[in-house]
Amino acid sequence: RVLWNKQVKQISALTKEDGSKTKLIKKHLEEEERRQELLLNLMKKELEFVNRVSHEKAIRDEKRLLRAKLREKKLTTARVRKYHQDYCKRTKARMSNKNYKEELMFKQLFEKGLKVQKESLLEARRAAKEDNERAREKHDKEVKELEKYYSDQFDLMAYEMDK
Secondary structure: OOOHHHHHHHHHHHHOOOOOHHHHHHHHHHHHHHHHHHHHHHHHHHHHHHHHHHHHHHHHHHHHHHHHHHHHHHHHHHHHHHHHHHHHHHHHHOOOOOOHHHHHHHHHHHHHHHHHHHHHHHHHHHHHHHHHHHOOOOOOHHHHHHHHHHHHHHHHHHHHHHO
């Protein structure tokens, strides 16, 4: 924009010297300003479109991931519930045949297994959260790179126009 203003000043200085070309130069200058504004608007719209598309894609991916996690959580809960119910049935059947000490040992083992499973689920949640954070950072980095690219392209175009 600064270069453009310098160019406008130079052209206006030249037009002061030669009055016959003033209208032609002004017309040319106005046309170039209009073209520059149209190009700037086009680039802004394109950047907004790219950002909107990538944002919508990220939202769709997050929703899909969330649905998959919820489905897996429901399945895991159902498996645990079924396993627990089966375990309780088997435990009651065995209670009549085995002594109390053995049953207590099995119960403790089962509780330890549940504890390990809970810990692994918590660890999986933490890992998923970290993955989401990494994806979000990657997305932000891509957006910044696109902004820099278009800024560089605009600067290059302004430079080419100054020549």
